[in-house]
Amino acid sequence: MTAAPDGRTGPLILGVRHHGPGSARAVRAALEDRQPACVLVEGPPEGDALLPLAADEAMRPPVALLAHAVGDPGRAAFWPLADFSPEWVAIRWALDHKAAVRFIDLPAAHSLALDPTWGDGEGDEVADQGVRIDPIGVLAETAGYDDPERWWEDVIEHRGSGDAASPFDALAEAMGALREAYGHGGHQRDLVREAHMRIQLRAARKEFGDEDVAVVCGAWHVPALTVRTGVTADRALLKGLPKVKAETTWVPWTHRRLARHSGYGAGIDSPGWYGHLFAAPDRPVERWMTKVAGLLRDEDRPVSSAHVIEAVRLAETLATMRGRPLAGLGETLDAVRAVMCDGSDVPLDLVRDRLIIGDVLGEVPPDAPAVPLQRDLTGLQRSLRLKPEALEKELDLDLRKEMDAARSRLLLRLRLLGVGWGEPSAGRGSTGTFRESWRLRWEPELHVKIAEAGAWGTTVLSAATAKAASDAASATALADITALAERCLLAELTEALPVVMRALADLAALDTDVGHLAQALPALARSLRYGDVRSTDTAALGEVAAGLAERICVGLPPACTGLDTDAAAEMRGHLEGVHTAVGLLPDGEGLAVRWGAVLRGLAGRDSVPGLIRGRAARLLLDDGRLAEDEAARLMGLALSPGTPPGEAAAWIEGFVGGASGGGMLLVHDERLLGLVDAWLTGVHAHAFTDVLPLLRRTFSSYEPGVRRTLGELVARGPAAGAGSAPTSAGVPGFGPGLDEERADGVLPVLRLLLDTDPDTDPDTDDDMDLGMDPDMDDDDLVGVGR
Structure with missing residues (x-):
């Protein structure tokens, strides 16, 4: 108990540490001893109406009291509580014993309206020096500890149940000395909060009597609640505070969030460990080691009962050597690492994540207030x-x-x-x-x-629809509105889609930047593709996409001329995106043919940067719209002696660079590899350093096996001719022709895979199941083998 200032036995003021299991046990014991008629808890008074829900069977900590400003939900604050939080224990005790229970901290209406930095670093010498006091840290340092957590565990968390109530007087005295030395310790806002707490405490004492009131608050506030002050002075501190209308509710919380040093109260490093200390009826170290062993066994670690016994013994020995009353988290971790993890921190990280912190998610009753x-x-x-x-x-x-x-x-x-x-x-x-x-x-x-x-809106559908319509009305970039249209289609926001489509059509009609059009088309093409899967109507979207594609086909060629290096790289990305999108648009061969003509024009126009010309040629080759001989001719022109080395290197990067399979193309087409090799060996020494970065970027993206094969082919030199036999230097690459003798060797394996017999009629059903043409002959199989 805490003595009142006038010498009489006064209210029971219990100074605690937020989320401390030792404090929680001590609070429960003290309340059982005093049996107060009223319990006051640090928290926003707006939550008083929600306190009865704490006794609901569906309420499972960790939970948090959420307060937010009406009309501005982003201005919010949380008051998290775990089952081992002293405040939660006090609330549950009061509800179970039919005692009055109230929150007495500064109302959320004021705390949400105040600037978050209001009052910090003002009002006393300590604050003026930029010092913000950590009370637990100061006490730990005074006691000779270099770790505040370890000091608190030894003094509070590891005390037995028989003396659980005894720490409060000592803590109150220690905090009184700190407040006398440091004032508010750089937290001037606390002065306002404590003034409101004193006002609420006076009211409760008047209603219930001094000895029937208990207060559970942070230990730092205890001296402020026992000091003699007048009600007029306290009201003066609260006068003129800004105010907003606030609403509160209970929301689920997590142990992982308790481990973060942010928000209300003090973050704790080990909520899972603290929860274990609070829940364990006896032998906490032995029970903890059993949990750890079970977790490691689930992860296929060979952990036996003997490991558990040895880990407990080692933890207790370490605690004795370090002068601790009980093995703490540090000792148990050291023991687990040495005995169960073979000295490795890898499995220990799993213990930290799953047990020391944990992924416990609380639950609130379904009838709790909510938007x-x-x-x-x-x-x-x-x-x-x-x-x-x-x-x-x-x-x-x-x-x-x-x-x-x-x-x-x-x-x-x-x-x-x-x-x-x-x-x-x-x-x-x-x-x-x-x-x-x-x-x-x-x-x-x-x-x-x-x-x-x-x-x-009041439902997910109505809210998403209204938000999409608002975003469409405020969109200024064509790419943004096309991305929004894609999201609306995927989310099936049918009522928002007409609004989005009108905005899309308006922006598309006004935007003349080909880059913007090219950036917007892929999202529309994806929307059409996925719309089919979801059976949504995409007719209007298809018309807009087709219109964009037509405008791109007209405007892209002139937009690709006269570009610098950076602009050419950006345009290359647009080119690839449009090429992919055209393949998805349901416009038959007409659009594909027009796009192929655009690519062919880009590939043969000298005024277009080499990066784009090379990429256009490669896209045509991959689509089968460019013959291999023609591709070799274009490469030969691009790598001719009259072409500047930098431009030639850019063409190579566009043609075989990136993750487009260009390395395999060079492996299997010896003519192209020979052209690149001949050009590279002919680059003058003074120009080689200029093109080297481009070549590094081009070839470094290849898989290691591809690079190794290319090196072997280059080291061997060009093959003697198509179909030449292997030499001691290596297996020759594919020449310009087809080695029919080697291709014939594949036919028996293909017939086995396809279950076909050349002497009988083809099995039509099997061929159809495999996606093969039932009339496929050996010549077709040769093509497959190639």
């Missing part, structure tokens, strides 16, 4: 069986299934609203358009994002 959008989202999560989890998980969706398609729509709509619960990821299975992969991870801050998104 309408949150309620709709909760219902959708339940119906789609998408439970929010703190642990990141992979979600693979098959859009041909209605359940998976609905999940995809929900995640896409939330992303459009800025609620990043799911992030698209590269799938591990099929790459078909009916597959999607997501990474899901629920963070408590998403509740604030949902509250902010609630301004757009």
Whole structure:
């Protein structure tokens, strides 16, 4: 108990550390001993109406009291509580014993309205020197500890239940000495908070009597609550504070968020360890080592009962050698590393992540106050069986299934609203358009994002629709509006799509920059492709895409002339994007033919930078619209002696550079490799240093095996001719012709794979199942072998 200033036995003021299991046990013991009629807890008074929900069976810590400004949900604050938080223990005790329980901190209406930096570094000598006091750190240093966490564990967390209530008087005395020496310690805002706490404490003492009131607050505030001050002085500190209208609710929290040193209260490094200390009825070290062993066994680590016994003995021995009353987290970690992890930190990192921190996610009752959008989202999560989890998980969706398609729509709509619960990821299975992969991870801050998104509507669908329409109206870049159209199609926002399409058509008609048009087309093409999978109407989108493609075909050639190096590299990206998009647009051969003519014109125009000419030639070759002889002719012209070395190197980069398979093209076409080799060996010494960076960039992107094969071919020199036999220097590459004798050797294997017999009629069904032409003859098989 804490004595009142006038010498009488006064209110029970319990100074604690937020999220401290030792403090929580001590608070529970002290309340059981005093049996107060009223319990006052540090927290915003707006949450008083929500306190009865703490006794609900569906409420499972960690949870947080969320307060946000009405009309400005982004202005929010959290008061997190775990089952080992002293404040939570006090609240549950009061509810279980039918005692009154109230929050007494500065109202959220004021704290949310104040500037976050208000009062910092003002008002006393310590603050003026830029010092912000860490009370636990100062006490630990005074006691001769270099680690505040270890000091707090030894003094508070590792005390037995028999003396659990005894630390409060000593802590109050220590904090009184610190406040006398350091004042508010660089936290002037605390003076305002403490004034409000004193006012609330006076009111409770008047209502219930001195001995029937208990206060649970941070130990730093205890001296301020026991000091003799007048109500007039306290009200003067609160006069003139800014104010906003605030709303509060309970939201789930996570152990991982408790481990971050941000937000309300003090972040703790080991919430999982603290939760274990609070929950373990006895023998905490032995029970902890058993947990660790179970985790490592689940990860296929060979951990036996003997390992557990030895780890416990080592931890206790280390604690004795270090003069600690009980093995703490440091000792248990050292023991686990030495005994169970063979001295490696790799499995120990898993223990830190899964047990010391943990991925526990709390739950709140379904009838807790929430914005309408949150309620709709909760219902959708339940119906789609998408439970929010703190642990990141992979979600693979098959859009041909209605359940998976609905999940995809929900995640896409939330992303459009800025609620990043799911992030698209590269799938591990099929790459078909009916597959999607997501990474899901629920963070408590998403509740604030949902509250902010609630301004757009009361349901996820209506809010996403309104947000998309607003984004379309404010969009100024064509690429932004095409990306928005793609997102609307994927999310099936049918009511927003007409608005987006009108904005898209208007911007597309006014934008004359070919680069902008080329940047916008790929998103439209993807939308048309994915729209088919989702059975959405994309007719209007197809018309806009076709119009953009036509304008690009007209405007791209002149836009590719007279470009510098950087502009040519950017235009190359546009060229590749448009080429891919044209292949996806449902315009038959007409558009493809026109695009092929554009590429052919770019490939043969000298005024176009070599990077773009080379890329255009390569795209034509890959599409089968450019014969191999013609490709060799274009390369020969680009690498002729009259071409500046820098321009020739840029053409090579465009033709065989990047991750486009250019290395394999050189491996299998010895004529092209010979042209490159002859050009490179003919570059003058003074020009070689200029082209070397381009060549490095081109060839460094090849796979190591490809680079090795190219080196062997170059070292061997050109083959004697098509179909020449292997030499001792290596296997020759493919010449300009076809080695029919070598190709014939593939036929028996192909017949075996295709289950065909040259002496009988082809098996039509098998050929059709394999996607082969049932009338395929041996000449066709030779082509396959090649």
